[in-house]
Amino acid sequence: MEPSKINFQRELDKKIGELTAQGITPSLLLHCCCAPCSSYVLEYLTEYFSITVFYYNPNISERAEYNKRVNELKRLLDEMPVKNPVRFAEGKYDPERYYETVKGYEDIPEGGERCFRCYRLRLAETADFAAAGKYDYFTTTLSISPLKNAAKLNEIGGEESARVEIPYLYSDFKKREGYKRSIVLSQTYGLYRQDYCGCIFSKKERDRR
DSSP, rough: OOGGGOOOHHHHHHHHHHHHHHTOOOEEEOOOOOHHHHHHHHHHTTTTEEEEEEETTTTTOOOHHHHHHHHHHHHHHHOOOOOSSSSEEEEEOHHHHOOOOOTTOOOOOTTTTHHHHHHHHHHHHHHHHHHHTEEEEEEEGGGGGSSSHHHHHHHHHHHHHHHHTTOOOOOOTTTTTHHHHHHHHHHHHTTTOOOOOOSSHHHHHHHHO
């Protein structure tokens, strides 16, 4: 079946049902892009998984912006009550790697091939980290955004899963009012909500608007 026709929320429900029936709490490496997007996903998944939050976002164009986002995520983890343990791991901030990844695609509109290459970069690094740490699953919070292509994220996640032989947790966190819930939680915790994805190209597009 084409990824665009798959109900990834249903796939997630099925997987969680299987785990609950088995009475196990597997480990999950959760790639997180920012605190607001992570809020609902953590509220949801900590009921079923022991999570390590992996902050790897070399696409963020300015160090000050990067630091602001990572510190907000750490604060959320300190303040948010969770059922199962949540740990934090930070990847390398290497914007040059991002620029090399999207070279030649700088002028592609937001949501196109440049973004897909960015998805791949971050999910590949997450997959490698998951394999090195022998996690049971890995996934990303990125699908909670209405501006992110959930089908493409899950397609790439599945390919990276096959490469490292660690299961990818298929998901579309914007479903079931997930995005709206993230807005409520952001207000509850007073989180900084950025108005662009983080890269210089999305920032320029925001400024043009």
